[in-house]
Amino acid sequence: MNVRRLIPPTALAGAVALGLVSLSACAGSPDAAGGDSGSGGGKLDVVASFYPMQFLAERIGGGHVAVETLTKPGVEPHDLELKPRQVGALGDADVILYLKGIQPAVDEAIAQARVENTVDAATLTKLEEHGTGVDDAHAGESPEEHAAHAGEGHAEEGHEEAGHAEEGHEGHDHGSEAGADPHIWLDPVKYAEVAKGVGAAFEKADPAHAADYKKNTADLVKKLEGLDTEFETGLKNTTTRTFITTHSAFGYLAERYGLDQEGISGLDPESEPSPARMKELQRVAAREKVTTVFFETLASDKTAKTLAGDTGLKTDVLDPLEGITDRSRGDDYFEVMRSNLDALKKALGAK
Numbered sequence: 001m002n003v004r005r006l007i008p009p010t011a012l013a014g015a016v017a018l019g020l021v022s023l024s025a026c027a028g029s030p031d032a033a034g035g036d037s038g039s040g041g042g043k044l045d046v047v048a049s050f051y052p053m054q055f056l057a058e059r060i061g062g063g064h065v066a067v068e069t070l071t072k073p074g075v076e077p078h079d080l081e082l083k084p085r086q087v088g089a090l091g092d093a094d095v096i097l098y099l100k101g102i103q104p105a106v107d108e109a110i111a112q113a114r115v116e117n118t119v120d121a122a123t124l125t126k127l128e129e130h131g132t133g134v135d136d137a138h139a140g141e142s143p144e145e146h147a148a149h150a151g152e153g154h155a156e157e158g159h160e161e162a163g164h165a166e167e168g169h170e171g172h173d174h175g176s177e178a179g180a181d182p183h184i185w186l187d188p189v190k191y192a193e194v195a196k197g198v199g200a201a202f203e204k205a206d207p208a209h210a211a212d213y214k215k216n217t218a219d220l221v222k223k224l225e226g227l228d229t230e231f232e233t234g235l236k237n238t239t240t241r242t243f244i245t246t247h248s249a250f251g252y253l254a255e256r257y258g259l260d261q262e263g264i265s266g267l268d269p270e271s272e273p274s275p276a277r278m279k280e281l282q283r284v285a286a287r288e289k290v291t292t293v294f295f296e297t298l299a300s301d302k303t304a305k306t307l308a309g310d311t312g313l314k315t316d317v318l319d320p321l322e323g324i325t326d327r328s329r330g331d332d333y334f335e336v337m338r339s340n341l342d343a344l345k346k347a348l349g350a351k
Helices: 009-015 051-064 084-092 104-113 133-140 141-149 186-204 207-234 251-258 275-289 302-311 333-348
Strands: 044-048 065-069 095-096 116-118 242-245 258-263 294-297 314-317
Touching: 009 044, 009 294, 009 302, 044 051, 051 095, 065 116, 065 251, 065 302, 084 104, 084 116, 095 104, 095 314, 104 294, 116 141, 186 207, 186 251, 207 251, 242 275, 251 294, 294 302, 302 314, 314 333
Parallel strands: 044 065, 044 095, 095 116, 242 258, 242 294, 294 314
Antiparallel strands: none
16 A cells, blocks of 8 residues: 655655664663563563554553564655665564555565464454545536546535534545544544454563563553543534544544544645645635644644635644654643544643
8 A cells, every 4th residue: 555655765765774673762662672572581572563562552551561663763654665674673573563555565575484473453443435525626616517526536425514524534444455434543433442452462562571561551551441431522512523634544533533634735745736735725714613733743734724824714733643742742542632632632622
């Protein structure tokens, strides 16, 4: 799935380390240690594809695991490319944790590694299709104008009434091979389902510490349930249910809490939207009383600022949490998600 091309090859080559990228101190992980989980007190060697998987491994594994991540903080995960030595090193892992459909290079490398305990997070919950909103680019045109653009896509239905995100987003390709949206970690409920599957995988790979993995999983799930309650309560009563974002990564979040995501450029926040799409978003903003255009931390804010300038709107960050950097509004998953909640409450006019 080649969903985005945001980083020039030269920059990407400089960003990806020659070996597997060890977790930085800000991630709060233990130092990587070699050795099998069952011998000499060695730790379970876990390789995580990118931050959302890394976070689960750290929280569930605790002191019994040594976690390494394939995606260095600040590197756009969709465009990650691996060196041959990185691919070879995957075979030494006790557990590989990844999300198929997000990183094509990682998917291919993991298929070659053939590690027994390989966990695809996409199999631990139900993936769904969500519209990016970009199909709405020609909504509001006359029948003649719409017919002229018929080959460019079809207008998405279901935006007339706020709070019907699920109905309005069915049946649209979100970029994975099967058309499913991979951004499951942005829904605390689905992320909790994935956490349970990861905990079970750790118990299987390292039975000696199964009780600890089970406890850590239960603690994490409880915290995710609390986060879900915070979002549900915080977004229950708002002036508008519609938000505009450069990156259409928030389909699960929107569906969970009855919101309507409108993407500027779909999956690629750095691609240029069509003039028709920009005009439609101006109409959406006026009709739905939108106040803010969101952009993400790992991509340019140029398009968001252009739209905001044309419509007199504000801009703010809505973080898809694909990585933690010094620009992130928080040091871990929970802090950044709560920052996202605060941003949404402010933008949507929470009461």
